[in-house]
Amino acid sequence: MTVRIPFVYFGSFRRFGKRSHSLIPVAVLILVVLVGVGSLSGQRGGAFRASRDHPAIRYTDGQVENVVVDLNADLQSGAASLSYDEVSGYLPSVLDFLNVPTESQLLVFSPTSLQADLIRFDNPRAVFFADDIAVGWVRGAEVLELAVQDRQQGTVFYTLTQSEVDRPQFERRENCLACHLSWDTLGVPGLQVLSMFPMPKDKNAYASGHVTDHRSRLQDRWGGWYVTGAHGGVAHMGNVEVVDVDDPQATFGVIPDVRPSMEGAFDLAGYPSSHSDIVALMVLEHQAHMANLITRLSWEARRVEHRESMTVPSDRGRSTDDGRFNELVDEAALELVDYLLFVDEAPMPSGVAGTSGFDSVFSERGPFDQRGRSLREFDLEERLFRYPCSYMIYTSSFDALPARALEAVFARLWAVLSGEVTEAPYDRLSYAERQAIVEILIDTKTNLPDYFVPLSATAR
Numbered sequence: 001m002t003v004r005i006p007f008v009y010f011g012s013f014r015r016f017g018k019r020s021h022s023l024i025p026v027a028v029l030i031l032v033v034l035v036g037v038g039s040l041s042g043q044r045g046g047a048f049r050a051s052r053d054h055p056a057i058r059y060t061d062g063q064v065e066n067v068v069v070d071l072n073a074d075l076q077s078g079a080a081s082l083s084y085d086e087v088s089g090y091l092p093s094v095l096d097f098l099n100v101p102t103e104s105q106l107l108v109f110s111p112t113s114l115q116a117d118l119i120r121f122d123n124p125r126a127v128f129f130a131d132d133i134a135v136g137w138v139r140g141a142e143v144l145e146l147a148v149q150d151r152q153q154g155t156v157f158y159t160l161t162q163s164e165v166d167r168p169q170f171e172r173r174e175n176c177l178a179c180h181l182s183w184d185t186l187g188v189p190g191l192q193v194l195s196m197f198p199m200p201k202d203k204n205a206y207a208s209g210h211v212t213d214h215r216s217r218l219q220d221r222w223g224g225w226y227v228t229g230a231h232g233g234v235a236h237m238g239n240v241e242v243v244d245v246d247d248p249q250a251t252f253g254v255i256p257d258v259r260p261s262m263e264g265a266f267d268l269a270g271y272p273s274s275h276s277d278i279v280a281l282m283v284l285e286h287q288a289h290m291a292n293l294i295t296r297l298s299w300e301a302r303r304v305e306h307r308e309s310m311t312v313p314s315d316r317g318r319s320t321d322d323g324r325f326n327e328l329v330d331e332a333a334l335e336l337v338d339y340l341l342f343v344d345e346a347p348m349p350s351g352v353a354g355t356s357g358f359d360s361v362f363s364e365r366g367p368f369d370q371r372g373r374s375l376r377e378f379d380l381e382e383r384l385f386r387y388p389c390s391y392m393i394y395t396s397s398f399d400a401l402p403a404r405a406l407e408a409v410f411a412r413l414w415a416v417l418s419g420e421v422t423e424a425p426y427d428r429l430s431y432a433e434r435q436a437i438v439e440i441l442i443d444t445k446t447n448l449p450d451y452f453v454p455l456s457a458t459a460r
Contacts, residue, residue, distance in 0.1 A: 232349025
């Protein structure tokens with residue numbers, strides 16, 4: 001069984017207590033925690049197998065188009081300026097400029113970062129996110145860490161030095177890919193949320209854990225994270241120390257107390273919020289894998305387009321089956337649609353509730369259909385969202401998918417929503433749910449194909 005440990009900032013290899021260059025991947029960026037024996041988030045799908053610097057991709061030196069690039073340009077020209085705070089540095093100002101809500105704050109204390117020496121149970125890393133960006137802050141660290149979903153290149157990583165200067169600039173970081181480009185990110189630069197198992201008091205012990213998303217049971221989530229909010233009376237792995245633990249098995253299966261906030265747990269100086277919201281955690285888990293699926297599909301389609309653009313057929317490689325490349329696009333589109341529609345979502349216990357107000361802030365963003373419905377509405381009784389279709393369908397990276405990829409996604413999406421595809425697991429989508437999703441998309445998704453029409457009674 002392979003143990004994999006990556007996430008938000010993949011920057012180096014590290015063993016707890018002693019730096020190494022041949023051990024586990026560590027996250028230097030923002031999003032996540034560790035854990036991992038195997039994967040508990042469902043069957044593993046496909047992955048992009050070509051180089052990130054394939055001529056169709058050019059991740060290293062190709063053009064990038066994202067909100068950090070835009071902010072950098074404004075900072076350089078003087079059109080924008082960042083305010084500096086003695087404790088939190090540029091964090092509050094960066095969150096404000098990038099429209100990242102403080103209510104999204106999540107706290108992770110597993111020491112899995114190039115800044116691991118600063119991350120502790122009483123000094124956790126704070127992660128903040130919106131649909132296309134995540135920001136990581138460690139109190140006392142020299143840099144802010146950012147991961148942004150680029151329209152073309154997938155997840156791109158940046159840091160911002162935490163010292164006051166006239167015109168600060170975000171710097172792109174490639175070393176993050178040591179952990180942020182793996183089979184667990186589908187072979188593309190990406191993010192993943194990890195849950196870490198407690199480790200005994202043995203400096204030679206290795207961190208272990210697993211990737212989690214909406215397909216994971218709550219019992220398997222959030223090792224190494226703080227969790228505030230109601231959890232439906234079921235066990236989860238959060239809120240307990242994961243380093244130098246006397247009995248690593250002691251907390252497994254134990255239903256934790258509900259933690260309303262982090263007040264009194266540690267010094268909150270510099271943290272914009274006192275919460276690590278359970279609802280925000282679940283949204284981030286969904287979003288991280290969804291973004292990787294979009295990137296992988298985009299890259300597969302761009303590789304096909306590149307091959308077809310070659311004027312000399314022999315240049316494509318004599319032993320290569322061109323049809324197989326098109327199959328890869330279709331397979332990636334199918335995986336994306338399955339995840340988009342939550343067809344493998346793990347059951348959720350009734351009574352899950354956040355504490356930071358994230359659910360309200362997130363839901364208010366819309367867009368809304370003529371009846372006031374939105375794909376951002378939460379359910380939190382049986383599942384995460386009321387209408388099981390991901391809000392990530394509105395992102396600029398989704399809309400930037402090559403035409404071939406969009407056609408495949410929309411065709412499969414319509415086949416499921418129209419009732420043409422009815423076998424398991426698609427039969428878990430009721431007619432009323434499919435009808436509502438179609439109506440919401442017709443009113444809110446501008447590039448939807450014309451064949452998306454309100455469902456008739458025959459679609460039952």
